[in-house]
Amino acid sequence: MDQFTINLLFVGASFALYIGIAIWARAGSTSEFYAAGRGVHPVTNGMATAADWMSAASFISMAGLIAFVGYDNSTYLMGWTGGYVLLALLLAPYLRKFGKFTVSEFIGDRFYSPTARMVAVLCLIIASTTYVIGQMTGVGVAFGRFLEVDSTTGLLIGAVIVFAYAVFGGMKGVTYTQVAQYCVLILAYTIPAIFISLQLTGNPIPALGLFGSTESGTPLLQTLDQIVTDLGFKEYTAHNGDTFNMVLFTLSLMIGTAGLPHVIMRFFTVPKVADARWSAGWALVFIALLYLTAPAVGAMARLNITQQFWPEGASGEPVAVETIESDPTYNWMKTWEQTGLLGWNDANGDGRIAYFNDADAETVAAMEEAGWGSENELTNFNRDILVLANPEIANLPSWVIGLVAAGGLAAALSTAAGLLLAISSAVSHDLIKGQLNPGISEKGELMSARVAMAVAIVIATWLGLNPPGFAAQTVALAFGLAASSIFPVLMMGIFTKVNNKGAVAGMLAGLIVTLVYIFLHKGWLFIPGTNSFTDADPLLGTIKSTSFGAVGALINFAVAFIVSNATTPIPQEISDLVESVRVPRGAGAAQDH
């Protein structure tokens, strides 16, 4: 059986499983559609949250970004896990006690203002849509590879499947489906990592293998540092970038994690406040299984790739074009070339592909002297292909490659479905039912939810054709937006007595400043060529657009406090509401409006 058939089998079988579960647990009433009837155990909920949370960014993209940059991209690891501490300590139990279905409902009630609720809806829609764009990038890479088409065709096919999938069920269908998706994606991520860790270090646990030694006895990370610096790249374990930007970026990802609607919504679905606290912990347990493996995947893949291009080390000969054509070890290069995400070119015609950093003058001189030319001949290596190509690069059995295909799609699909649900509930529940047409029937509400999903996916697909970055980078922008708009008002709503005007002003200030900063660097509405600055040379000091969320959050807090202090204090009943949210006793089932 060829690889294509095996991939299709794995992907097909996993899809049949999810759809089967979705039909079995199909949402009946509106209340089930949003919050799954609140009957979900903390461990189950944690696993579903993990699947919902770990998207194409974590699964497909993150290890690739770490692999090609090294230590400096540890920001993704710390940022996307550290946010759960904020969520567990500062938000989850209180929002569960408050007992409503959506984040914007909390903001609307706590700040006794329909305007605040509408602004929150706007923030949620903007952050979630940006997030879906990142997912669509990942979906395009995954479908492109496994259907053996270019990534644009893959993206279009993927969009249709994501949509069909998301309209099938609400949260209830999604909760149990996501448990299945978690199992598929974690197996798909760890199994190849275990194989590779055994090959390179002899240690079956990749997280330990990363700090283990290679066959020759040299530590893996030292071997890697050596070969990449020999080729003129920056040392893998060293801190090369700007420290201030690194801190801000990590902080933005952390705050953003705690401000994302589709993650927060999860904590509305546990039975008790005490369970909301445990749920966040369980979610992080399941997330950590992947996040502790990811840095090992990145480092080991970088070593494998580099050694494939320099089989005898950096002082030997680069790989011959003929070897790439004929040796089955290099099959992955040909399959990935079809997606348009990998490219090489024997520029100097010596019949060899020399891979090195041609921006480094010293290395170029050395390469020229050795006769390998002055140009890096591995012309294109899209970071987002690394994880999916990894088992092929390491020559793992074909069933492992098929499993990774299914896992990558599970990651992208589960998150896209969760986000589309958050967008559709924001539009149908908060915007239409809460504001425009309160008398809408349940049926009409479900219908408008599905229309909203369709619109969101069309926009995300269109923008996903020219994404503002690799999947994880686009997703990082979404986190910046959530960090600057949603998290600060949620926190102020619980821990302070900031009033309605303060909240509205804070959210708008945070969102607008951050959005403008991002658009100035990434193009207006992410349209290429309309940017005035680049992240290599940002507008303010060393602050890249992906790191700006933390600054936006600070602006949000500051504006909210200033405006709140200058206007009327909150009424007594809201003050009582804040007091009651702070105490777990009396948390009933959630109330609809």
Add this chain to the structure above:
Amino acid sequence: MADQTSSGEAYWKANLRIIIISLIIWAICSFGFGILLRPMLSGIMVGGTDLGFWFAQQGSILIFLALIFFYAFRMNKLDKEFGVDEE
């Protein structure tokens, strides 16, 4: 009523104290050991690199896990002490 309010205040203060201590540890292990204080830890070698690298890539995640479970355990106990749990 007055008694209830003061007990409520004490509960909230105790909660804030636990949150603040936890967040200090959270910040020291990630931003501290993982980034800003990494040069200080550079003498301690772990598997071919220094301890700061380990904190940035794995250590901080393990600390985060411990913090969340500690908080859930501590708060659920605090709820009972102050009689504000859900039972």
